[in-house]
Structure formats: structure tokens, C-alpha cells
Amino acid sequence: MRYAMTGLALVLTALPMMTTAARAQSTVAPDPAVRARADSLIAVLNGGGDFDGSFSPAFRAEIPREKMVALSAQVRETLGTAQRVETLTPRGAWAADLIVGYERGTAAVTLTLDPTPPHVVTGLRITGMTQRDDSFARLEADLRALPGMSGYVVMALGNGAPTRVAGYNSGTPAPLGSAFKLWVLAEASRQVTAGQRRWSDVVTLGPRSLASGVLHAWPKDAPVTLQTLATLMISVSDNTATDALMTALGRDSVNAVVARTGVVSGPRTLPLLTTRELIAIKADPALSAAWGKADAGERKRLLAANTARFATAPLDASIFAGNPVAIDSVEWFGSPDDMARTLDWLRRNGDATARAILAVNPGAAAATADALAYLGYKGGSEPGVITMNYLAQVRDGRWFAVAGNWHRSDAAVSEKQFASLMTRALSLAVR
Numbered sequence: 001m002r003y004a005m006t007g008l009a010l011v012l013t014a015l016p017m018m019t020t021a022a023r024a025q026s027t028v029a030p031d032p033a034v035r036a037r038a039d040s041l042i043a044v045l046n047g048g049g050d051f052d053g054s055f056s057p058a059f060r061a062e063i064p065r066e067k068m069v070a071l072s073a074q075v076r077e078t079l080g081t082a083q084r085v086e087t088l089t090p091r092g093a094w095a096a097d098l099i100v101g102y103e104r105g106t107a108a109v110t111l112t113l114d115p116t117p118p119h120v121v122t123g124l125r126i127t128g129m130t131q132r133d134d135s136f137a138r139l140e141a142d143l144r145a146l147p148g149m150s151g152y153v154v155m156a157l158g159n160g161a162p163t164r165v166a167g168y169n170s171g172t173p174a175p176l177g178s179a180f181k182l183w184v185l186a187e188a189s190r191q192v193t194a195g196q197r198r199w200s201d202v203v204t205l206g207p208r209s210l211a212s213g214v215l216h217a218w219p220k221d222a223p224v225t226l227q228t229l230a231t232l233m234i235s236v237s238d239n240t241a242t243d244a245l246m247t248a249l250g251r252d253s254v255n256a257v258v259a260r261t262g263v264v265s266g267p268r269t270l271p272l273l274t275t276r277e278l279i280a281i282k283a284d285p286a287l288s289a290a291w292g293k294a295d296a297g298e299r300k301r302l303l304a305a306n307t308a309r310f311a312t313a314p315l316d317a318s319i320f321a322g323n324p325v326a327i328d329s330v331e332w333f334g335s336p337d338d339m340a341r342t343l344d345w346l347r348r349n350g351d352a353t354a355r356a357i358l359a360v361n362p363g364a365a366a367a368t369a370d371a372l373a374y375l376g377y378k379g380g381s382e383p384g385v386i387t388m389n390y391l392a393q394v395r396d397g398r399w400f401a402v403a404g405n406w407h408r409s410d411a412a413v414s415e416k417q418f419a420s421l422m423t424r425a426l427s428l429a430v431r
Contacts, residue, residue: 030090033119038085038098038111041124045072045082045100056120078420079105079129089367094119097366105131108365128365128423136166139424148384148408149174152422153336154429157344157399165400165429170336173265174405177380178212178237179387180272180332182342185378187249187257188230189346189354199227199353203248205240207311209276210320213238227353234378235360239275246274262341269333270296271303277310278332282325292329324384324409331385340401343376343391347399358391364426372430373397383412388422392430400429 043049051065063071076082080103087099091110098109107130112123131138136154143150151169155162164170191197204221211217213236215224229245232238246254251271258266273281281287287306291299303310319325334342346354355376362369363377374393379386390402402425406418 028090028092030088030096031093031113031115031119034090034094034096034111034113035085035088037113037119037121038088038096041098041100041109041111041121042082042084044068045075047072047076053118054121055124056114056122059120059122059124075107075126075129076102079103079107079131082107087367089370091366095123097370099367105129105134108367110366128368129420130427131424134424134428136428139421139428140166140168143168143404143406143421146406146413146418147411148406148413150404150406151336152402152404152425153340154425155337155340155344155401157347157401162340162344162401167336170340170403171264173268173333173335173338174387175327175331175385175407176334176339176387176405177332177382177385178239178242179334179339179378179380179389180269181233181237181242181380182339182346182378182389183258183261183263183272184242184246184249184254185230185234185354185357186261186342186346186350187254188226188245189350190257190260191249191253192226192353193349193351197226197249199225199230201226201248203229203244206244206247207276209239209243209274210279210315210317211239212236213241215240215244227357230354231357231360234357237380243274243276246272261345263334263338265334265338267296269331271300272332273303273330274310276315277303278330279315279319280306280310280313281330283316283319288326288330292326320382322383323411324382324407327382327384327407327409336403336405339387339389339403343389343401343403346376347391363388363390364423368423368426371395381413381415384408384410386413386415386418388419390422390426392426394430398430402426402429 047069083101085098086101089097094115095112098111100107100109107126108128110125110127113119114122151172153167153170154165156165192199202223202225204223205215208216213232215238229241232241233245254272255270281291358376361377362375363379369375372392373395376391379388385407387405392400404422406413
């Protein structure tokens with residue numbers, strides 16, 4: 001689920017928001033102004049430079065100087081002083097992906113200029129950070145220092161069972177947010193592979209869920225293919241698409257794939273809720289308490305008794321505007337090990353379309369995604385919860401699953417802080 005995720009230029013954004021796939025390097029040479037502006041950014045990233053002369057009025061309206069100074073200081077707290085632009089990968093004549101070297105690491109930066117002289121900066125975003133001399137031990141220490149509960153795992157994937165490379169607390173179930181949609185994708189792919197469905201099959205949209213995505217604004221009963229639903233569900237975490245796809249596949253079938261993919265946390269998470277059902281239950285204290293106390297059979301009966309209500313009840317987005325709501329009871333649950341096994345199932349048993357869908361939004365900086373043969377991703381978040389899950393293939397053919405979570409029931413979690421940690425986990429896995 002994604003409700004309160006926001007990001008401004010220069011912020012290390014929570015990666016579940018990213019909606020572009022890894023991009024091929026442009027064959028168009030960058031204008032010399034791109035290199036000049038890139039080099040001039042070093043002073044700005046260190047808290048100085050000609051801010052007003054370097055950035056467009058629209059950029060400065062969104063990110064005033066004082067905010068730029070504060071945000072760049074956050075990066076320097078982790079990496080030290082910015083030193084130089086180490087690499088510049090053109091993305092056309094007026095944009096580039098940069099690797100900026102710092103004292104203790106590097107930052108991946110996307111830069112966009114106005115084609116009109118004096119070619120001021122119109123877009124700037126730090127999309128990833130990597131520490132020099134990093135290690136799994138340092139990563140684990142930083143994860144353990146997070147308030148609340150966290151866990152992660154890196155697994156090497158091959159012909160047999162996944163092999164653990166690193167991790168901690170990786171067998172403990174945790175709230176997943178939208179990462180449960182990996183199970184829906186797995187069942188869609190299974191049905192297509194079995195000849196029960198085709199990706200081109202057309203279904204109609206059902207009841208709308210809360211935004212994230214786009215289909216909540218589409219006309220009622222609009223016809224949509226299964227592939228469109230799955231792509232929107234994974235790439236932009238579209239909740240309405242998810243619910244329509246779950247309905248088309250059948251709840252019992254999606255429930256069954258949870259065990260099929262190797263998940264051992266199933267009893268706590270079954271039957272799987274649609275996003276609309278989860279929101280409706282969280283919004284009702286009595287239903288929320290009943291769901292939290294119920295076993296799987298009782299939860300199934302609760303859903304059956306409230307089918308009409310859940311399909312028509314108005315949904316209140318404000319319940320996700322504050323503190324965490326019932327994240328330890330009304331949720332989808334899975335451990336990092338569960339999610340790594342799910343990703344491995346998709347690698348081994350999913351069809352090519354499912355893997356392509358998983359890679360539409362790689363959840364990482366372009367420089368990271370471009371360096372790999374394949375990078376698939378699905379994350380999830382809501383107040384108090386964030387999860388990130390990667391399926392990566394190195395260019396030498398090795399495969400890895402990287403899965404992690406962080407949650408706390410008393411306050412929100414920092415999405416950018418966790419994204420930085422999981423970016424480090426991915427970098428350590430594939431180095």
C-alpha cells in the first residue's frame with residue numbers, strides 16, 4: 001500500500017515510487033553545458049555555490065536554498081564532503097545520470113537542464129548512495145539501530161534451494177504493505193503458463209480502491225487486460241488494479257500460491273485481503289479487533305459476512321495520514337526469507353511476461369540497474385511499514401534475491417533512510 005509517499009528533487013526518495021525502468025545509455029551526445037553544470041554541482045552539494053544562478057525558478061520555488069542546504073547536509077552526514085563527478089552517462093542532449101564521488105562513498109544523481117541558455121538545472125535527484133568499504137556487518141549494525149523491528153536477507157539463487165548469503169531476523173514475519181502483490185503476480189503467471197488464462201484476457205474493473213496508481217480514476221466497469229492490471233499493480237502499486245486482478249484469478253487460487261511459492265508465514269496472512277478490504281477493516285475498530293483475534297477460518301467467515309459492505313463502503317484515506325494503524329494484525333505478512341523464496345519462484349516458474357512486468361520499475365538508481373543483466377522489484381509502504389524486495393541477475397549470470405523490511409507500531413518510518421540501507425544491501429549482493 002502506498003498512501004503518503006512523497007519525494008522532492010535531491011531527496012533520496014523511497015524507491016517504491018519510481019516508475020521508470022532501467023534505461024539504455026543515450027546515443028545522443030550531451031551538450032557541453034551538461035558537464036559544466038554537473039561539475040558546478042559539487043559546490044552546491046557541499047552547501048555553497050551559486051544556487052540562484054544554477055537552478056530554474058520553478059525548481060527554486062519547490063526547493064528553496066535553505067531546503068537544498070538541509071537536504072545536501074543529510075547526504076554529507078553519511079558520505080562526507082562531495083569531491084567530484086566520477087562518471088557522467090548521457091540521457092539525451094540535456095540530461096545525464098551522474099555518479100558523484102564523496103569522501104566515504106558515492107551518490108547516484110539524475111540531472112536535467114533547460115535547453116535554453118543559460119541552461120539552468122530544472123531537475124536534480126539523488127537516487128542512491130553507496131558507502132566505500134561497506135560490508136554486510138556494517139549494514140546489519142545500521143539495520144539493528146533502527147527503532148522498531150527490521151530484518152533482511154540476501155540469497156543466492158540457482159538450480160536448488162536458495163542459499164543464504166547474509167541477513168538477520170530473516171525468518172520473522174513482518175507486515176508487507178504492497179509487497180504481497182508479488183503473490184498475485186505469481187498466480188497470474190501460473191494460470192497463464194497452465195493455459196487457464198492469457199495475458200490478453202479482458203476483464204472489467206470492479207470497486208475502486210484508494211489511490212495509488214491510476215485506475216481508481218477510470219470509468220466504472222472499464223475493460224482492461226490482465227497484463228495491464230499486473231503491470232500497474234507491480235510498477236506503480238495500483239490498488240484498484242490489484243483488486244480487479246485478484247477477483248479475476250480467484251481468492252482461493254491466490255491463497256494457494258502463497259504456499260506454492262515457499263512462504264511459511266501463510267497461516268498469519270491467509271486469507272489474503274484485497275486492498276479495499278484491508279482499508280475497510282482498518283477503518284473500523286470493531287472489525288479490526290475481530291480480524292486480529294480470528295484464525296484463518298474465522299477470517300474467511302468474516303469476509304463472507306461482509307462482502308457487500310466491503311464492496312460499497314466509502315474509503316477514508318485519512319486513516320493513513322497519521323500514525324500506523326493495526327499493522328501487527330490487519331495486514332499481509334511475510335518474512336524476508338518468504339519474499340526471497342517468492343522471487344525465486346517467479347524466476348524459476350514465472351513466464352517471461354511476469355519477469356518483464358517485475359522489471360518495469362527496478363526500484364533503484366539508473367546507474368545500478370544499468371550495471372545488471374536484470375533487476376526486478378516490488379516494495380510496499382504505509383505509515384509505520386516499509387518493505388523492499390529485489391530480484392537481480394549479475395552480468396556473469398549469477399542471480400540474487402534481496403529482501404528487507406522495517407516496521408514500528410508507534411510512529412512512521414523513514415522511507416529514504418530504509419531505501420538507502422536496501423540500496424547498500426543490493427550493491428553488496430551483486431558486487
